[in-house]
Amino acid sequence: MTQPPTSLDDIHDQIWRMLQEAASTRHHGFHLPTLATVNNNREPEARIVVLRGADPAGRYVTCHTDARAPKVAQIDEQAMSAWVFYDADAGIQVRAMGRVEVLDPSIDAFAREAWQDTNLSSRRCYMAPEAPSSECDVPSPNLPEAVRDRLPTEDESQAGLVNFRVLKATINALDYLHLAHDGHIRARFDYDGDGKMTSAWLEP
Numbered sequence: 001m002t003q004p005p006t007s008l009d010d011i012h013d014q015i016w017r018m019l020q021e022a023a024s025t026r027h028h029g030f031h032l033p034t035l036a037t038v039n040n041n042r043e044p045e046a047r048i049v050v051l052r053g054a055d056p057a058g059r060y061v062t063c064h065t066d067a068r069a070p071k072v073a074q075i076d077e078q079a080m081s082a083w084v085f086y087d088a089d090a091g092i093q094v095r096a097m098g099r100v101e102v103l104d105p106s107i108d109a110f111a112r113e114a115w116q117d118t119n120l121s122s123r124r125c126y127m128a129p130e131a132p133s134s135e136c137d138v139p140s141p142n143l144p145e146a147v148r149d150r151l152p153t154e155d156e157s158q159a160g161l162v163n164f165r166v167l168k169a170t171i172n173a174l175d176y177l178h179l180a181h182d183g184h185i186r187a188r189f190d191y192d193g194d195g196k197m198t199s200a201w202l203e204p
Helices: 008-024 070-077 109-116 120-125 154-163
Strands: 034-038 044-048 053-055 060-066 080-087 092-103 164-178 185-191 197-202
Touching: 008 053, 008 060, 008 080, 008 092, 008 164, 008 185, 008 197, 034 070, 044 070, 060 070, 060 092, 070 092, 070 164, 080 164, 092 109, 109 164, 120 154, 154 164
Parallel strands: none
Antiparallel strands: 034 044, 034 080, 053 060, 060 164, 080 092, 092 164, 164 185, 185 197
């Protein structure tokens, strides 16, 4: 496990640096965070997602989803989200809270660019004939027959664009925990509406 930074500003920088690295590094501990939303019964629902982007200047993190997935409707009703990132090798957990928006590539340039950067293997998922979470009679990969055993071509993959969405969460709070045998370290960072940050050490 790594030694924690000794100042709040250095910890803040470390968090965003790790998030940025994780967005482009498949085996980084933060690459597969847990995203929690609230369903229509006001119950929490959590799932693993793939971190696709992180921007400290904009204070946002992103992942991709199918427009038909239940979490999209949940976000439309209640836009708050909680994210948990954990790097076991570094012994670092980061919880991030923020307001999340659903970006449609048909009207949003950021989402269109994300689609262009999405590889064919990932695009194939958005070609699913049935909505995610739909009940089925037998185990199903929910992929078109034509591309079950191969990647789609670039042209074929465009059929998935209609179902592709970007979830973009603007972070309003970060909670940092560094695990260590000689004592854990914890800190919190909050942002106001103008992006001004306040920070504090917390008892772990």
